[in-house]
Amino acid sequence: MHTLKLGKFEFNSRFILGSGKFSLELIEAAIKEANVEIITLALRRAHTGKLENILDYIPKNITILPNTSGARTAEEALKIAQLARELCGAEMIKIEVIRDSKYLLPDNYESIKAVELLAKEGFTPLPYMYPDLYAARAMRDAGAAAIMPLGAPIGTNKGLRTKDFIQILLDELDLPIIVDAGLGSPAQACEAMQMGVSAVMINTAIALSSNIPQMARAFKLAIEAGREGFLAGIAGQSKLARASSPLTGFLRD
Amino acid sequence: MSKKSVFEYESNMQEIHSKVLQNVLAQVSSYHKENYTQAEVLKALQSESLSIEGLKALLSPAASAFLEELAFKARMLTKRHFGNSIALFTPLYLSNYCESKCVYCGFQKGNAIARAKLSEAEIRAEMQAIADTGLQEVLLLTGEGREHASVEYIAQACKIAKEYFKVVGVEVYVMNVDEYELLHKNGCEFVTIYQETYNAQKYEKIHIFGEKRVFPYRFNGQERALKAGMRGVGFGALLGIDEFEKDALATALHAYFLQKAYPHAELSLSAPRLRPILGNRKISPKDVTEARLLQVLCAYRIFLPFANIVVSTRERAGFRDKIIDIVATKISAGVSVGIGEHSGEKKGDDQFQISDERSVAEVFSMLKKAKLQAVMSDSIYVG
Ligand code: SF4
Numbered sequence: 001m002h003t004l005k006l007g008k009f010e011f012n013s014r015f016i017l018g019s020g021k022f023s024l025e026l027i028e029a030a031i032k033e034a035n036v037e038i039i040t041l042a043l044r045r046a047h048t049g050k051l052e053n054i055l056d057y058i059p060k061n062i063t064i065l066p067n068t069s070g071a072r073t074a075e076e077a078l079k080i081a082q083l084a085r086e087l088c089g090a091e092m093i094k095i096e097v098i099r100d101s102k103y104l105l106p107d108n109y110e111s112i113k114a115v116e117l118l119a120k121e122g123f124t125p126l127p128y129m130y131p132d133l134y135a136a137r138a139m140r141d142a143g144a145a146a147i148m149p150l151g152a153p154i155g156t157n158k159g160l161r162t163k164d165f166i167q168i169l170l171d172e173l174d175l176p177i178i179v180d181a182g183l184g185s186p187a188q189a190c191e192a193m194q195m196g197v198s199a200v201m202i203n204t205a206i207a208l209s210s211n212i213p214q215m216a217r218a219f220k221l222a223i224e225a226g227r228e229g230f231l232a233g234i235a236g237q238s239k240l241a242r243a244s245s246p247l248t249g250f251l252r253d
Numbered sequence: 254m255s256k257k258s259v260f261e262y263e264s265n266m267q268e269i270h271s272k273v274l275q276n277v278l279a280q281v282s283s284y285h286k287e288n289y290t291q292a293e294v295l296k297a298l299q300s301e302s303l304s305i306e307g308l309k310a311l312l313s314p315a316a317s318a319f320l321e322e323l324a325f326k327a328r329m330l331t332k333r334h335f336g337n338s339i340a341l342f343t344p345l346y347l348s349n350y351c352e353s354k355c356v357y358c359g360f361q362k363g364n365a366i367a368r369a370k371l372s373e374a375e376i377r378a379e380m381q382a383i384a385d386t387g388l389q390e391v392l393l394l395t396g397e398g399r400e401h402a403s404v405e406y407i408a409q410a411c412k413i414a415k416e417y418f419k420v421v422g423v424e425v426y427v428m429n430v431d432e433y434e435l436l437h438k439n440g441c442e443f444v445t446i447y448q449e450t451y452n453a454q455k456y457e458k459i460h461i462f463g464e465k466r467v468f469p470y471r472f473n474g475q476e477r478a479l480k481a482g483m484r485g486v487g488f489g490a491l492l493g494i495d496e497f498e499k500d501a502l503a504t505a506l507h508a509y510f511l512q513k514a515y516p517h518a519e520l521s522l523s524a525p526r527l528r529p530i531l532g533n534r535k536i537s538p539k540d541v542t543e544a545r546l547l548q549v550l551c552a553y554r555i556f557l558p559f560a561n562i563v564v565s566t567r568e569r570a571g572f573r574d575k576i577i578d579i580v581a582t583k584i585s586a587g588v589s590v591g592i593g594e595h596s597g598e599k600k601g602d603d604q605f606q607i608s609d610e611r612s613v614a615e616v617f618s619m620l621k622k623a624k625l626q627a628v629m630s631d632s633i634y635v636g
Contacts, residue, residue: 020335
């Protein structure tokens with residue numbers, strides 16, 4: 001009942017580990033401490049050469065989520081997805097279509113097209129996106145298994161800067177929402193989970209910590225706490241006073 | 254032999270009417286490095302994103318008192334954007350024939366050096382030897398002059414390189430858009446062009462003749478490469494030729510203005526210093542000490558946090574090992590600047606002396622010890 005469903009895939013953990021900024025031993029340490037079941041892999045880096053192979057550092061029971069980073073158009077994303085399928089048999093693909101090398105903000109227009117192309121080819125697409133309701137609906141209609149809005153620009157650790165817009169997506173879309181990019185502390189991950197997002201993705205915040213295993217554990221606990229809090233139903237905050245003996249209790253009919 | 258102005262194009266050279274050069278030169282000519290105070294440096298260091306004025310302050314002599322702070326901020330930004338990754342590549346010299354005369358270079362026409370050009374079979378042998386070390390990115394180089402290494406020859410070399418490597422770049426003479434298109438079609442994604450100096454008068458003096466002499470044609474090379482569909486472009490001034498603060502400023506602004514016009518462009522910056530060459534062992538980077546070089550690199554990082562910074566083997570191992578933890582994100586490894594040396598005996602002389610002769614495996618294990626991750630490829634060729 002409480003598993004994370006992404007298309008036909010199911011997971012117990014709601015902690016997705018990004019791998020772009022780690023060194024391989026550190027990925028290993030983070031996986032061990034955090035019970036993650038999904039780890040992203042930039043296909044452009046998939047081979048680390050003859051001297052080392054990233055796949056040796058990822059246990060067999062972990063699902064590899066290749067991303068299309070490097071793609072600037074939907075067609076390029078499709079080509080990269082096809083390469084990923086050849087290389088590691090992946091069906092679930094994180095779509096990243098970025099045409100700005102400075103801010104690395106996702107291009108929603110191209111990403112919608114990419115979702116369409118990949119879904120037609122039988123992939124389970126998870127698009128990284130800017131939290132825009134129209135784009136999110138279009139991605140859903142095109143076959144996205146979840147959407148991955150950013151909390152803040154990649155690597156900034158600024159937290160849920162887009163909170164209000166993610167809330168709109170949560171209210172309007174019946175589709176798993178995974179917060180990707182920007183979460184910088186366990187508290188921020190907890191906050192996202194309390195809102196009701198289905199999972200979060202963390203990379204920089206752990207990779208740059210001085211104690212990686214401990215930080216990975218901290219995120220794991222925060223994500224679980226946030227999820228529990230959400231399921232238990234957070235008592236809503238209200239600006240309006242609500243007396244414990246109501247003023248309107250006299251009304252009949 | 255031409256003694257025309259360096260601003261005069263030759264008939265085969267395409268003009269693209271770009272505004273970037275004008276913008277860069279205007280900024281550089283109004284830059285007076287002595288005018289900056291420590292207060293301005295501090296203000297720049299504390300700002301969230303560095304303005305052009307801030308960049309000028311960080312390059313100025315006043316900033317040299319804040320080297321530690323510069324390094325601290327630069328390191329934070331490098332980690333934020335690149336994490337622990339350090340990309341590795343190696344240059345492959347295809348030919349050292351050259352029809353230009355640049356006074357700082359050992360390959361210049363007329364220098365009595367052993368000249369050579371790799372045949373197709375030799376290119377394959379070299380590439381095989383490099384690929385065997387585990388590298389997946391190669392940078393192809395030639396001297397200047399289409400007579401010796403035609404565009405078709407370079408395109409063919411790119412095509413062969415695609416069989417052995419995931420990422421192919423070139424550092425060759427500058428070309429027209431359609432010529433870059435041919436390279437791109439054959440698998441080349443990155444074009445690096447060193448402007449050497451952005452001071453046109455100085456440029457005129459040290460580029461005695463040859464195609465390289467045409468200053469704006471060279472300057473607009475990166476833009477033509479981007480118009481041809483290349484993924485990224487590299488920039489560099491040879492520090493020590495002219496007032497290095499101005500050249501560093503111009504390099505950073507060249508990249509900055511181009512990025513504004515081509516937001517998808519992946520940038521990379523290098524900051525080579527002058528090195529002794531064959532026939533002139535006395536050439537040196539003068540006032541560009543390691544400390545000033547670090548200052549320049551930190552200013553680059555703070556101004557363009559997302560850009561790759563490449564440190565070549567011109568610098569000593571001890572400097573390179575530290576700089577990759579502060580600003581550099583890409584280093585060469587297993588370098589040979591002679592022709593044909595990777596796979597067998599060298600048949601052509603070197604362009605300059607290198608200072609770090611470590612193999613790929615040695616660089617790899619140095620990175621591991623420093624808890625950094627060697628990245629062999631950070632790109633995928635998708636046409
Ligand atoms: S710098 Fe280039 S163009 Fe100039 S002499 Fe050397 S190889 Fe030739």
